[in-house]
Amino acid sequence: GDSVTQMEGPVTLSEEAFLTINCTYTATGYPSLFWYVQYPGEGLQLLLKATKADDKGSNKGFEATYRKETTSFHLEKGSVQVSDSAVYFCALRGGSGGSNYKLTFGKGTLLTVNP
Amino acid sequence: DAGITQSPRHKVTETGTPVTLRCHQTENHRYMYWYRQDPGHGLRLIHYSYGVKDTDKGEVSDGYSVSRSKTEDFLLTLESATSSQTSVYFCAISDLDPLVGEQFFGPGTRLTVL
Numbered sequence: 001g002d003s004v005t006q007m008e009g010p011v012t013l014s015e016e017a018f019l020t021i022n023c024t025y026t027a028t029g030y031p032s033l034f035w036y037v038q039y040p041g042e043g044l045q046l047l048l049k050a051t052k053a054d055d056k057g058s059n060k061g062f063e064a065t066y067r068k069e070t071t072s073f074h075l076e077k078g079s080v081q082v083s084d085s086a087v088y089f090c091a092l093r094g095g096s097g098g099s100n101y102k103l104t105f106g107k108g109t110l111l112t113v114n115p
Numbered sequence: 116d117a118g119i120t121q122s123p124r125h126k127v128t129e130t131g132t133p134v135t136l137r138c139h140q141t142e143n144h145r146y147m148y149w150y151r152q153d154p155g156h157g158l159r160l161i162h163y164s165y166g167v168k169d170t171d172k173g174e175v176s177d178g179y180s181v182s183r184s185k186t187e188d189f190l191l192t193l194e195s196a197t198s199s200q201t202s203v204y205f206c207a208i209s210d211l212d213p214l215v216g217e218q219f220f221g222p223g224t225r226l227t228v229l
Contacts, residue, residue, distance in 0.1 A: 004157075
């Protein structure tokens with residue numbers, strides 16, 4: 001079945017540091033890939049997505065590129081802010097293990113940005 | 116923000132009691148989902164609905180049932196709550212095109228089973 005593996009947290013950075021959160025996936029076919037963000041005490045919000053190989057999703061300074069050859073969708077941001085402190089989830093939809101409308105999530109990575 | 120509300124937002128109950136959580140949407144989206152969020156597990160799908168009276172099981176459906184009698188409401192029932200069902204429960208919705216429609220999440224319900 002489908003699965004998503006993302007780097008263990010927590011990740012602690014200083015403001016303006018570069019961020020990478022690794023995400024790899026297992027699926028056959030052509031899944032869509034997502035990054036969701038969860039701020040403290042809130043539900044999940046879609047941060048960015050990519051629906052086919054080599055697509056780059058971007059939003060709020062965050063970027064991730066769909067790499068089919070390495071089955072990866074790493075999240076990056078050039079300069080993090082304190083307000084980026086949150087839990088980040090990598091997810092996929094589609095692929096072999098489920099219908100096209102179910103999401104499979106990674107376990108989440110807690111990011112803390114210090115001033 | 117997508118119009119999704121969950122009720123109650125917090126609940127404490129005792130082992131063996133029935134519990135019903137409600138998800139209400141004002142977006143007229145066809146698909147609705149219930150997830151649970153636990154440390155070290157991310158979000159896991161409990162049940163989902165692809166239309167009124169049309170539901171199916173997710174990966175952690177044991178001990179849960181759902182009902183959807185109206186487009187806007189999706190109920191999750193724990194027939195006899197256990198401590199292992201202590202969790203944060205999220206409802207999500209998505210629109211008519213599952214290939215491109217994103218899932219919008221509600222604010223969550225924190226359930227504690229003593």
